[in-house]
Amino acid sequence: MLKSKAFTHKTKKGTIIKVVKEHYLRDDIGCGISTCRSCVQKTPALLQEKPRVSKLVKKPAYIVPDTNVLYHQIDVIEHQVFVDVIILQTVLEELRHKSIAIYNRVRMLTSDPLRRFYVFCNEHHKETYIEKKQGETINDRNDRAIRTAVHWYGKHANSATPILLTDDKDNRAKAKELGVSTFSVRDFVESLDDCPELVDMVAANEEDLDGKEIGKKEYFDEHASPLQISAGLKAGILFQGTLNISLHNYTEVGLKQTLGLKNLNRAVHGDLIAVQLLPRDQWKAPLVDVVIEEEALGEDDLDQAEDTAAPGDSAMDVDSTNAEVKPTGKVIGIIQRNWRPYCGTIDKKSVVMTGGSGSQNVFFWSMDRRIPKIRIKTKQAISLVGKRIIVAVDGWPRNSRYPSGHFVKTLGEVGDRDTETEVLLLEHDCPYAPFSKHVESFLPPEGESWIVKDEHVAGRWDLRDLDICSIDPPGCTDIDDALHAKPLPNGNFEVGVHIADVSHFVKSGNAMDAEAARRGTTVYLVNKRVDMLPGLLGTNLCSLRSNVDRLAFSVIWEVDQEGEVQSVKYNKSVIRSKHSFTYDEAQARLDDPKMVDPVSQGIKILNQIAKKMRKKRMDRGALTLASPEVKFHLENDSQDPVDVEMKELKDTNALVEEFMLLANIYVAKKIFSHFPDSSMLRRHPKPPRTSFETLLKALEPLGITLDVSTSKTLSDSLDKAVIASDPYFNKLLRIMTTRCMMQAVYFCSGTTAEHEFWHYGLASEIYTHFTSPIRRYADLVVHRLLAAAIGVDRTYSSELTDKVKMTELSDVLNYRHRNAQHAGRSSVELFTTLYFRDKKVDEEGYVIRVLKNGFVVLIPRYGIEGIVYTTAPGAAAGSSAFAFDPAANTLTSPNLTVKIFLKVTVQITIEEAGVTGERSKLVMRLVSPAVPGLSVPPSGQVVEIPEQGPGIPETSSQASQPPATKKARKSKK
Structure with a gap:
C-alpha cells in the first residue's frame, strides 16, 4: 500500500517547487511472537509464547517501553530480567535523534538473541501507522503512534498482554482510555519479586524531583529557556562554552569567564552552558599556580559556602593586586547536559548504620573530583559502604544543593586491584565489555584453523621467499608489523615494511567494524589490555607470527647508500616471517659480527639505513623528546607489583621506529594524492611560545637559552643545552620540553589548509597512521584509503570520500586515543600506589x-x-x-x-x-x-642515587605508559 503526500516548498531563490513524499505501508510485517500463526511466515519469530509473569497483570506480559523510558531508564532495561521486549520503530527513531550513545546500547540489546528484544516496524505496518493531526506536535503524534501500536498488539496477541512502560502520567491516562495495560517503570519494577536491586536503579522522574523530599528553599536561580539562550547568544549578551573544571583546582573553570561555585548554577563538568558576564566590580583574579582539593563538606558547611561564596572565593584566594583580574560570569542556562554514569563510593557519614531495610537518602562521591556529590535513595545503603558503585544523575532541582541520581550497579570492594582497574576504564570511557556474539559472527568460520589459500593470493605480491622478520617486546602477541632489507645488484637496497592486512577480515559497515570504530584503539594497562578487535584476529589470524603465512599490506622502497629513497611501491601481499625477535634478541644479532645469516644481515642493513635517515630527520628539525617507560614486575599468581624499573631503549627500538615513520609518511602522501578532501591524516600543531615561558624563565639563571621559533631551532638549542657536570640535565630538559608540546590529532584533509598539515615533532609536511591496524582504527581506515588509491579495492565505501563523516570519525578517534592514554597512565598510578602500600x-x-x-x-x-x-x-x-x-x-x-x-x-x-x-x-x-x-x-629507607645532576628518567605519572604497550617503543608521534 502506497501513501503519498504532496506539498509546495519555496527555495532560497524564490522558486516554488512541488515535493511529493511516498510512504509504503505493508501487510507482511510480523509481530515477532513465536506462536502467532498469521505472522510466523512473515518475519523471524523472536518473542517467546509465554514471557515472564508480572503481578500487575493476569497474563504473561511483553514489555513495550516508550522513548523516554529507554532514554532515562536504560540501566534498568539492560538488566537481565528484561527479556521479550518490543522496541517500536517510532521509539528507536526518536531515540537515535535524542542520544546516539543510548541508541547504540539499545541496538546492542536487539542484536543479542538471548535477550529477545524485537524491533517492530510500526511506521510501515498498515494497521499501526497513523497520520499527524492538524495542530498536533510531533511529540504528541509519536506518543499516539506508540499507544496505537501497543493497542494493536493487545488485540493481536492472545497468549500474552503487552504492557506499555511510560513515566508520562498523561500518556498513561490516554493509554488506559484505549484499554492498554500501562505502568510506570517504578511500579513495574516493584512488582518483580526476584530482583529487588532493580528498585534502586530506577531513575527519578519529574514526579520524584518535584522537591517534596528535598526542601522548599531555592538555592539556585532558574535556568533560561532555550529561546532566551538563543536570543542572548545572537545579541552577544551571553557566551557559550563547555564547562571544563580543573582536576587540581575545583574553583578553576576552563572558560574565559571565571565562575564561582554559586554561579555555576547546577552546571556540571562537561556541560555545554550559556554564561552571562557579571559587572566589572565583581571580576576577580583566577587562582593560578595553586592546587585546591574540595573538602568533604557536610550539608550545613556547603549551605554556608553556597550562600556566602562570591565568584572565585575560596580559602586560598589570590591577591587581585598581584594578578591579572579576569571577567567573572554566571551560568544562566544549560544548552546541553553531558552527564554520564559516575564511579565512586557512598559517603559513610550519610548512612544510618542501624535500623530496618527501608530506603535511605545517602550521598555519593564520584571518583572524578570535578563532579559534585550526588544524592541517591537506596535500600542497600549499609551494604554499599566500602564498595565501588556506579551512579547516574537524574536531575538537579533548584531547591536542592546537590544533584539527584540513582544506583546503577556495584563494581567491587574499594582498593581491590581488579575493581579499581574496571573503575579507571569506566572513568575514562574505554569500552571493555566482551565482544558480543553478533560481532564475533563476522569472524572467519574456520576459527583458528583458518589458513591462507590460493584464492587469497590472487592480486597480491607473494613475498613468502623474502627474509622478513618482526621485532617486538617480550611476550608480544599482536604483531602487526614486520620488515626486510636486502642488497640490490646496483648497490642500492630494497627495504620493506609489511603491515597486517586487518581490512581483509574487518569489512566496512559490518558489526565488527562498527565495534572497532566505537572502541577506536586498544587500551594498554599495566596488568592487561583491552583489545580493539577480537582475540582471534588480533593475536592470531592478523598477527604476523613467524613461520606461518599471513596476509599483509606492504610498502617497498629502493634506497641508496645514503638513505635516500629512489622509488616506492605499494600492494597487498602474502608473507611468511622467518623470525619473531624481541628487542634484546635483535640487538644481539646487531652486536654479533659472527651472525651473517640472511635475516641477521637484513637487520644490520636496516640499522645502517635507519641511522642515516634519522640524522636527516634531525637535520630537518625533528625533535628528540625523552619519553621512556616504567615497567612493573608483577607476581605471577596475585599480579601484585613486586618491583619497578625504567625501560631501556636500544638501537633496535630506533630502527623499528624509523621505518614505521617512513611508511606512515609515504602512505600519507599516496592517499592524499588520490583523496585530497577526505584522507585521514595526523598533524602536530606548533606550540605557542607562551607554553615555554615558565621553562625559559627557569633556564635563565643557568645561562641556557632555548630558541623556540621553529622545531629546527628548538632541536638545535636542545642539543646545545648541556651542563658538563650534570649528565642528566639535557634529558631533564627534553622531558620538560615534552610537557610544552601540543597534542597530535587526527583530521580530515579537506577541513584543514595544506600548510597546516605539518607535523611539528617529526618535521614532516604530511603524516598519518598506517602501521598498527590491529590496535588503532585510524590505521584500518588508512588501509582502506590506500587500497582504493592503488586500485586494489574498486568497490570502497562512499564514507571514505565523505568529508563530514571522516571529520566526525577523526573527532571520535581523537577522543578514544586520548582517553586510552589517560587510562594507561591511571593504571600506572594505580599500580604505583599498590607497590608503595605499607611502605x-x-x-x-x-x-x-x-x-x-x-x-x-x-x-x-x-x-x-x-x-x-x-x-x-x-x-x-x-x-x-x-x-x-x-x-x-x-x-x-x-x-x-x-x-x-x-x-x-x-x-x-x-x-x-x-x-x-x-x-x-x-x-x-x-x-x-x-x-x-x-x-x-x-x-x-633512603635509596641513594649517583650524583649526576638534576636528571630524571624520561617518565612521570603524566608521561608513563604501561609495559604492555607495544607501539610506545615505535612511533608515538
Whole structure:
C-alpha cells in the first residue's frame, strides 16, 4: 500500500517547487511472537509464547517501553530480567535523534538473541501507522503512534498482554482510555519479586524531583529557556562554552569567564552552558599556580559556602593586586547536559548504620573530583559502604544543593586491584565489555584453523621467499608489523615494511567494524589490555607470527647508500616471517659480527639505513623528546607489583621506529594524492611560545637559552643545552620540553589548509597512521584509503570520500586515543600506589614545577611525581612559611628557596581513601633540605642515587605508559 503526500516548498531563490513524499505501508510485517500463526511466515519469530509473569497483570506480559523510558531508564532495561521486549520503530527513531550513545546500547540489546528484544516496524505496518493531526506536535503524534501500536498488539496477541512502560502520567491516562495495560517503570519494577536491586536503579522522574523530599528553599536561580539562550547568544549578551573544571583546582573553570561555585548554577563538568558576564566590580583574579582539593563538606558547611561564596572565593584566594583580574560570569542556562554514569563510593557519614531495610537518602562521591556529590535513595545503603558503585544523575532541582541520581550497579570492594582497574576504564570511557556474539559472527568460520589459500593470493605480491622478520617486546602477541632489507645488484637496497592486512577480515559497515570504530584503539594497562578487535584476529589470524603465512599490506622502497629513497611501491601481499625477535634478541644479532645469516644481515642493513635517515630527520628539525617507560614486575599468581624499573631503549627500538615513520609518511602522501578532501591524516600543531615561558624563565639563571621559533631551532638549542657536570640535565630538559608540546590529532584533509598539515615533532609536511591496524582504527581506515588509491579495492565505501563523516570519525578517534592514554597512565598510578602500600620510603627527586602552595617533585627511580605542599589544605592564604614569587617562579623561606631543577629528598607514603571516595593516593613530604615546620624525619629507607645532576628518567605519572604497550617503543608521534 502506497501513501503519498504532496506539498509546495519555496527555495532560497524564490522558486516554488512541488515535493511529493511516498510512504509504503505493508501487510507482511510480523509481530515477532513465536506462536502467532498469521505472522510466523512473515518475519523471524523472536518473542517467546509465554514471557515472564508480572503481578500487575493476569497474563504473561511483553514489555513495550516508550522513548523516554529507554532514554532515562536504560540501566534498568539492560538488566537481565528484561527479556521479550518490543522496541517500536517510532521509539528507536526518536531515540537515535535524542542520544546516539543510548541508541547504540539499545541496538546492542536487539542484536543479542538471548535477550529477545524485537524491533517492530510500526511506521510501515498498515494497521499501526497513523497520520499527524492538524495542530498536533510531533511529540504528541509519536506518543499516539506508540499507544496505537501497543493497542494493536493487545488485540493481536492472545497468549500474552503487552504492557506499555511510560513515566508520562498523561500518556498513561490516554493509554488506559484505549484499554492498554500501562505502568510506570517504578511500579513495574516493584512488582518483580526476584530482583529487588532493580528498585534502586530506577531513575527519578519529574514526579520524584518535584522537591517534596528535598526542601522548599531555592538555592539556585532558574535556568533560561532555550529561546532566551538563543536570543542572548545572537545579541552577544551571553557566551557559550563547555564547562571544563580543573582536576587540581575545583574553583578553576576552563572558560574565559571565571565562575564561582554559586554561579555555576547546577552546571556540571562537561556541560555545554550559556554564561552571562557579571559587572566589572565583581571580576576577580583566577587562582593560578595553586592546587585546591574540595573538602568533604557536610550539608550545613556547603549551605554556608553556597550562600556566602562570591565568584572565585575560596580559602586560598589570590591577591587581585598581584594578578591579572579576569571577567567573572554566571551560568544562566544549560544548552546541553553531558552527564554520564559516575564511579565512586557512598559517603559513610550519610548512612544510618542501624535500623530496618527501608530506603535511605545517602550521598555519593564520584571518583572524578570535578563532579559534585550526588544524592541517591537506596535500600542497600549499609551494604554499599566500602564498595565501588556506579551512579547516574537524574536531575538537579533548584531547591536542592546537590544533584539527584540513582544506583546503577556495584563494581567491587574499594582498593581491590581488579575493581579499581574496571573503575579507571569506566572513568575514562574505554569500552571493555566482551565482544558480543553478533560481532564475533563476522569472524572467519574456520576459527583458528583458518589458513591462507590460493584464492587469497590472487592480486597480491607473494613475498613468502623474502627474509622478513618482526621485532617486538617480550611476550608480544599482536604483531602487526614486520620488515626486510636486502642488497640490490646496483648497490642500492630494497627495504620493506609489511603491515597486517586487518581490512581483509574487518569489512566496512559490518558489526565488527562498527565495534572497532566505537572502541577506536586498544587500551594498554599495566596488568592487561583491552583489545580493539577480537582475540582471534588480533593475536592470531592478523598477527604476523613467524613461520606461518599471513596476509599483509606492504610498502617497498629502493634506497641508496645514503638513505635516500629512489622509488616506492605499494600492494597487498602474502608473507611468511622467518623470525619473531624481541628487542634484546635483535640487538644481539646487531652486536654479533659472527651472525651473517640472511635475516641477521637484513637487520644490520636496516640499522645502517635507519641511522642515516634519522640524522636527516634531525637535520630537518625533528625533535628528540625523552619519553621512556616504567615497567612493573608483577607476581605471577596475585599480579601484585613486586618491583619497578625504567625501560631501556636500544638501537633496535630506533630502527623499528624509523621505518614505521617512513611508511606512515609515504602512505600519507599516496592517499592524499588520490583523496585530497577526505584522507585521514595526523598533524602536530606548533606550540605557542607562551607554553615555554615558565621553562625559559627557569633556564635563565643557568645561562641556557632555548630558541623556540621553529622545531629546527628548538632541536638545535636542545642539543646545545648541556651542563658538563650534570649528565642528566639535557634529558631533564627534553622531558620538560615534552610537557610544552601540543597534542597530535587526527583530521580530515579537506577541513584543514595544506600548510597546516605539518607535523611539528617529526618535521614532516604530511603524516598519518598506517602501521598498527590491529590496535588503532585510524590505521584500518588508512588501509582502506590506500587500497582504493592503488586500485586494489574498486568497490570502497562512499564514507571514505565523505568529508563530514571522516571529520566526525577523526573527532571520535581523537577522543578514544586520548582517553586510552589517560587510562594507561591511571593504571600506572594505580599500580604505583599498590607497590608503595605499607611502605615509607625516602627517595631523591627533582623539582619540576613551582606552585603557590607547594611544588611538584619527580622521582627518578620510580618515574612518579607528586606535590609537596607548603601550605596545609584549607589553611588561609599567607599561613605558609614560604613566599611565592610568580615573577621568579620560586617559593622562598628563611631556610630554602624552591625553584625548578632543585634536588630534594622526599618521603613517599600512601594515604588511604578518605570520605570523598577517591583512590588511595601517593603522598610526598619533604625530608631535605630541612625546613622547620615542613620537613619530616628520614624513614631510614633512603635509596641513594649517583650524583649526576638534576636528571630524571624520561617518565612521570603524566608521561608513563604501561609495559604492555607495544607501539610506545615505535612511533608515538
